[in-house]
């Protein structure tokens with residue numbers, strides 16, 4: 249039998265996880281994926297993209313296909329292959345190479361019906 253306090257603790261953790269993995273008001277899908285990857289990593293699926301879609305824009309059924317067209321077949325690939333932080337936001341790392349800022353700017357937001365990236369993100373130029 250599950251005891252009372254344990255049950256309560258489990259429910260608390262579940263509620264906390266729900267809050268932590270809920271898109272912020274106006275937060276675009278890319279800022280959300282970036283934030284979730286930072287906290288929870290990639291499970292080799294588009295689970296964060298899907299979670300954003302399910303919570304924010306269930307009708308955006310083409311989201312995975314759109315990410316996949318740029319090589320984003322899981323959440324981390326969205327940023328490895330598809331999109332990156334816009335150049336003005338990059339900061340030099342310890343080797344002087346431009347890198348993503350450790351703290352991303354807060355999402356400036358997108359419209360309630362938009363599954364597009366906010367102004368933080370630009371399509372990655374492919375080296376080939």
Ligand SMILES: [Zn+2]
Nearest residue numbers: 290322324325
């Ligand atoms: Zn991945």
Ligand SMILES: [Zn+2]
Nearest residue numbers: 276279355366
């Ligand atoms: Zn954003």
